Amino acid sequence: MKGRWRFDEVSDPLVLAAMEAVPREEFVPGNLRAAAHDDRALPIGSGQTISQPAVVAYMTGQLRLSPTSRVLEIGTGSGYQAAVLAEITRNVYSVERIAGLARTAAARLARLGYDYVQVREGDGALGWSEEAPFDAIIVTAAAAAIPPALLAQLGPDGRLILPLGEPDGPQVLVLLERNPAGEFDRRDLWPVRFVPLL
Ligand code: SAH
Numbered sequence: 001m002k003g004r005w006r007f008d009e010v011s012d013p014l015v016l017a018a019m020e021a022v023p024r025e026e027f028v029p030g031n032l033r034a035a036a037h038d039d040r041a042l043p044i045g046s047g048q049t050i051s052q053p054a055v056v057a058y059m060t061g062q063l064r065l066s067p068t069s070r071v072l073e074i075g076t077g078s079g080y081q082a083a084v085l086a087e088i089t090r091n092v093y094s095v096e097r098i099a100g101l102a103r104t105a106a107a108r109l110a111r112l113g114y115d116y117v118q119v120r121e122g123d124g125a126l127g128w129s130e131e132a133p134f135d136a137i138i139v140t141a142a143a144a145a146i147p148p149a150l151l152a153q154l155g156p157d158g159r160l161i162l163p164l165g166e167p168d169g170p171q172v173l174v175l176l177e178r179n180p181a182g183e184f185d186r187r188d189l190w191p192v193r194f195v196p197l198l
Contacts, residue, residue, distance in 0.1 A: 004037050004038055004039065005019075005037070005038075005039040005053045005054060005057075006039075006054075007019065007053075007054060007057040007058070007061075009054075009057075009058050009061070010057045010058060010060075010061045011061070012060075012061045012064070014065065014066075014067075014087075014088045015057055015060050015061045015065075015084075015088070016057075017087065018060065018084045018085075018087035018088050019053065019056070019057050019084060021087050022080065022083045022084050022087060023112065024036045024037060024050075024053065024080060025037070026108065026112060027044075027050055027078040027079060027080040027083070027108065028042050028044065028050060028078070029042075029043070029044065029045065037053075039052055039053050039054050040052050041055075044077055044078045044101070045100075045101070046098050046100060046101055047195070048077050048098070048101065048195055049077070049195055050077060050078045050080050051077075051080070051081060051140060051194075055190075055192065056080065056081050056084055057084075058173075058189075058190070059081075059138055059140075059161050059173070060081075060084055060085065060088075060138070062159065062161050062175050062189070063136040063138060063159050063161060064136075064159065065085070065088045065089055065135070065136060066088075066089070067088065067089050067090075068089065068091070069088070069089045069091060069135040069136055070089075070091040070093075070131070070133070070134045070135050070136075070155075071085050071089060071091065071092055071093070071134060071135065071136040071137070071138065072093045072094070072095070072127060072128055072131070072132075072134045072136070072137045072138070072150075072153070073085060073092065073093070073094040073095070073137075073138050073139075073140065074094075074095050074124030074125070074127075074137070074138070074139040074140065074141065074150070074162075074197070075094075075095075075096065075097075075124060075139065075140035075141040075197070076094040076095065076096035076101065076102055076105045076106075076119050077096065077101060077105065077140065078101075078104075078105060078108070079094075079104075079105030079106070079108050079109045079114075079117075079119070081138065081140055082094045082105070082109060082114070082117050082119070083109060083112065083114050083117070085117075085138070086109070086114040086116065086117050090116045092114075092116070092117045092118065093117075093118045093120070093128050093131050093134075094117060094118070094119050094120070095119075095120050095121075095122050095123075095124035095127075095128060096119065096120075096121055096122075096124070097121070097122070097123060097124065097198050098121075098198075099121050102119055102120070102121040103121075105119055106119040118131075124139070124141075124147075124197070125143070125147040125149065125150070125197060126147075126149050127147070127149040127150050127152070127153040128153070129149070129153060132152075132153035132155075133153055133154060133155030133158065134153055134154060134155060134158060135154075135155055135157070135158055135159070136158065136159045136160070136161075137150050137153065137154060137158070137159075137160045137161075137162075138160075138161050138162075139160070139161070139162035139163065139197070140163075140194065141163070141194055141195050141196060141197040141198070142162075142163040142164065142165055142166075142167060142171045142192075142194040142195070142196050142197060143162055143163070143164060143197045144164075144165070144166055144197075145164075146160075146162065146164065146174075146176070150162075151176070151184065154176075154178050155178075156178060157177070157178060158177070158178045159175065159176070159177050159178075160175070160176045160177075161173065161174070161175050161176075161189075162174055163192045163194040167195075167196035170191065171191065171192050171193060171194060172188045172189070172190070172191055172192065173188070173189040173190045173191075173192045174186060174187070174188055174189065175187045175189055
């Protein structure tokens, strides 16, 4: 058993297989490798963190991905969440604000065989309009408000999951789903703690 974690809230076999397949130890700093399979967030430099495995699995499950889904991630960080997505679909786009992290993550993903993941440096609140529409968008930093560009870039039945709240205040994981009328249904899922969207 590689990971010292259990995902009681996750039943999607694609997600469970992806969590097993991605070598998390490759995404954490060398001095933290021994903790790579603990179920907790870890620092990755530049004041950022790699999310806790249970949260990665839960958020990925809520996206209801298939192997043909087009998915956008905001906040590449270490590239770990992107790799989990990339185990499920080849159509993964990820935007990272900090240039150094974007470069390192892109190189790491390519080295591990996830060379089809597209990583771009930029402000993820603007999405990636050239590649829209997306079936799913996952934001891995906490926003004070839902970025309108992300809603605009969601296709029919599209799902957006993001932590919503102030950096030092309470945050909640929110799922928005475009319904047949083109409106968004909102569900508040879990209380969470993420680094802020910059
Ligand atoms: N998904 C990452 C964890 C990300 S931590 C992983 O699996 O490792 C949140 C990341 O969001 C940080 O890397 C941070 O630099 C980035 N970020 C913050 N604000 C952003 C913005 N406006 N656009 C894109 N990325 C942003």
